[in-house]
Amino acid sequence: MxxxxxxxxxxxxxxxxxxxxxxxxxxxxxxxxxxxxxxxxxxxxxxxxxxxxxxxxxxxxxxxxxxxxxxxxxxxxxxxxxxxxxxxxxxxxxxxxxxxxxxxxxxxxxxxxxxxxxxxxxxxxxxxxxxxxxxxxxxxxxxxxxxxxxxxxxxxxxxxxxxxxxxxxxxxxxxxxxxxxxxxxxxxxxxxxxxxxxxxxxxxxxxxxxxxxxxxxxxxQLLTKSDGSKFGKSEGGNVWLDAKRTSPYKFYQYWLNIADEDAQKCIRFFSLREHSEIEDIEKQHAEAPHTRSLQNALAEEMTIRVHSEEDLARAKQASNILFGKSTAEDLRALDSEQFLEVFDGVPQSSVSKELLTEGLEALFVQSGFLPSNSELRRALKENSLSINKTKIGDNHTCTDSDLLNGQYLLLQRGKKSYFILNFS
RNA sequence: GGGGAGAUACUCAAGCGGUCAACGAGGUCAGACUGUAAAUCUGAUGGCUUCGCCUUCGUAGGUUCGAAUCCUGCUCUCCCCA
Known part of the structure; x- marks a missing residue:
């Protein structure tokens, strides 16, 4: 029947x-x-x-x-x-x-x-x-x-x-x-x-x-991961469906970062696309693994199903700013609300406005981002520090015009470690 | 109760009178490469007012010009004998 x-x-x-x-x-x-x-x-x-x-x-x-x-x-x-x-x-x-x-x-x-x-x-x-x-x-x-x-x-x-x-x-x-x-x-x-x-x-x-x-x-079958760790756990614990516990951005990122081997299992387990479409994506992935068709397809579909189209768009935007080629201009394009959403979960510190012009030590160490001046020197030597997605050198100084939305400064050590200064 | 061994930075682990902020490995962080991956390579890894200075090698004292290194007490851990 x-x-x-x-x-x-x-x-x-x-x-x-x-x-x-x-x-x-x-x-x-x-x-x-x-x-x-x-x-x-x-x-x-x-x-x-x-x-x-x-x-x-x-x-x-x-x-x-x-x-x-x-x-x-x-x-x-x-x-x-x-x-x-x-x-x-x-x-x-x-x-x-x-x-x-x-x-x-x-x-x-x-x-x-x-x-x-x-x-x-x-x-x-x-x-x-x-x-x-x-x-x-x-x-x-x-x-x-x-x-x-x-x-x-x-x-x-x-x-x-x-x-x-x-x-x-x-x-x-x-x-x-x-x-x-x-x-x-x-x-x-x-x-x-x-x-x-x-x-x-x-x-x-x-x-x-x-x-x-x-x-x-x-x-x-129970879904297992190729590296032996438990499916559905990220470093921060469970990946929840509730946006309050796991933001749509983090949810999106979880799927995007799944290992190739696991993505193959997951797409079959979870996708509601037509079989032929899934097989196409699998083929694409096999031909060009670096484009990560499987992970992208999964991340998009799951984010829409669990959250919404808008949440997906925002998650992608955030991902682009955090990981993509986007630069200072894209960052400046965000309004205050979007900015805070993109950097949701990034540690923040409120500092007084005077600090802005008092040099790097004030910005990076006194704010609590880096633990010591030695660490700051080290980071400068590594050329690993950025402000607002722009690499900075030894004697960089900031001015009012550097503030995002007149209020924020985005500090960065390396690729993944962010910190927001809130000048109030 | 008797005898022995040990306690070193995030972890393991060298060092046994000056050249030790302390070999090495792992971890971590960064840079290059890359697929926001893996692997690999490079560098960093106590603090500071950094060509120098300060504080660290279980803890408290002592010997010495000088101690992580020698001596003594204390605390803890492990092993063997009873």
Whole structure:
């Protein structure tokens, strides 16, 4: 019935890790509801969450119905999968706050409005809040043996170090989610990263034992980076989708700087362009790697999808000023607001106007940019200092006309290290 | 409790009476090259009023014209024996 075969699509993207038997048949047979759970551990999703988001996006594009489950209940327990140690519990208020924020973000990526297969959002707290412990262990716990639960990797890997009963129970709680959605939302499939396989199959097992019916699991490969570090982390930590946590500029830069090898994986994982178009970009990249077609395409597409066209334009402008051939003139073209946005995150110091004409030592050292006069001398010897993108020498002096917007001076050591002086 | 070894700059690690702000390696920073990459090459890497001066070699004293280097106390670390 469907023009797009989801399983084929995922295979083409090298995303598919594993499915339970019969999954593809079910998806080809009829519109199928499938869900993925999101953990409310922070008040923003990060790009690590883009893989499950893509699964749902592609699911919807293939004509099926995505169900987004936010883990109001499971978030109170803590998933041991992939975790070396017990996690600290979040307060109920924190979880609620995080849930609301994530919800708003998810709405960007899926169509919650139109069509028979419009996306739906559920919160497992709704069906767990009135569940009492005795009911749970009688009605649910009875069906799954401890032996079965202990055999899961997520549990097994923690047996040495210890795992609380709380986290041990996690798979059962998640399994019950699946059962609940199976019964109430006709949800026949749970998807997730490959680290979720164990949890998901506990769900299918539970459904089989409680209803005698069959439910399905589908997992995606985890995205790994060629240098072994974790995907979605930059030096400053996670790359978040929230512009307040990771500015669109930094977000754009993250994609732009992905290693070639990883970019090849990412374009298939994340791009919503036509297959032929993606293959063209891959070809381009192979022929002329230095143009970095893959990184550019990715950075543009992802910045637009997560932020907006305007944010992309600004990010590009900022990048151009920071890294491109742009010069003093481009810098002067910025108004005060743009200037501060481009150099968002660059350390600033407010200094009094008298300093301006008091020489380099005053500007670079007293302002706190360079740690000592020796450092300043060294930098001058290296010819590594610039003011307003123009290299300066030993006896440079500044005047009022050097001030950007009558107020700022942009100091620079080498290529990457910036500092803003704010003359007030 | 007895015996031994050690503590040096961001890290590792030389130095064992003057030529030591202290070899070397890693890291970091800069310059060249480049794809805002990797690799490579070059330089820098305590502070200052820089052809000189000042403060640093666990800590406090001492010997000496002169100590990171020798002596003593203290603190800490490691090893061996009981």
């Amino acid at each position: 469907n023009a797009v075969n989801l399983v084929e699509e995922l295979k083409w993207r090298n995303m598919l890790q594993d499915t339970t038997p019969g999954t593809e048949d079910q998806l080809q047979k009829e519109m199928t509801s499938a869900y993925i759970g999101f953990d409310p551990t922070a008040d923003s999703l990060h790009i690590g969450n883009m893989v499950p988001i893509m699964l749902l996006t592609l699911l919807q594009k293939a004509g099926h119905k995505p169900i987004v489950l936010v883990g109001g209940a499971t978030g109170r327990v803590g998933d041991p999968s992939g975790k070396k140690a017990e996690r600290k519990l979040l307060s109920y208020q924190e979880i609620q706050h995080n849930l609301n924020c994530q919800k708003a973000q998810l709405e960007r990526f899926l169509d919650f409005e139109n069509g028979e297969n419009k996306a739906e959002l559920v919160n497992n707290y709704d069906w767990f809040k009135d569940m009492n412990f005795l009911d749970f262990i009688r009605d649910v716990g009875k069906h799954i043996s401890v032996n079965y639960m202990m055999a899961k990797d997520s549990v097994k890997s923690r047996l040495e170090q210890g795992i609380s009963f709380t986290e041990f129970s996690y798979q059962l709680v998640q399994g019950y989610d699946f059962y609940h959605l199976f019964q109430n939302n006709n949800c026949l499939l749970q998807m997730g990263g490959s680290d979720q396989w164990g949890n998901i199959t506990t769900g299918t097992e539970l459904i089989r034992r409680m209803t005698g019916k069959e439910a399905h699991a589908l997992t995606a």
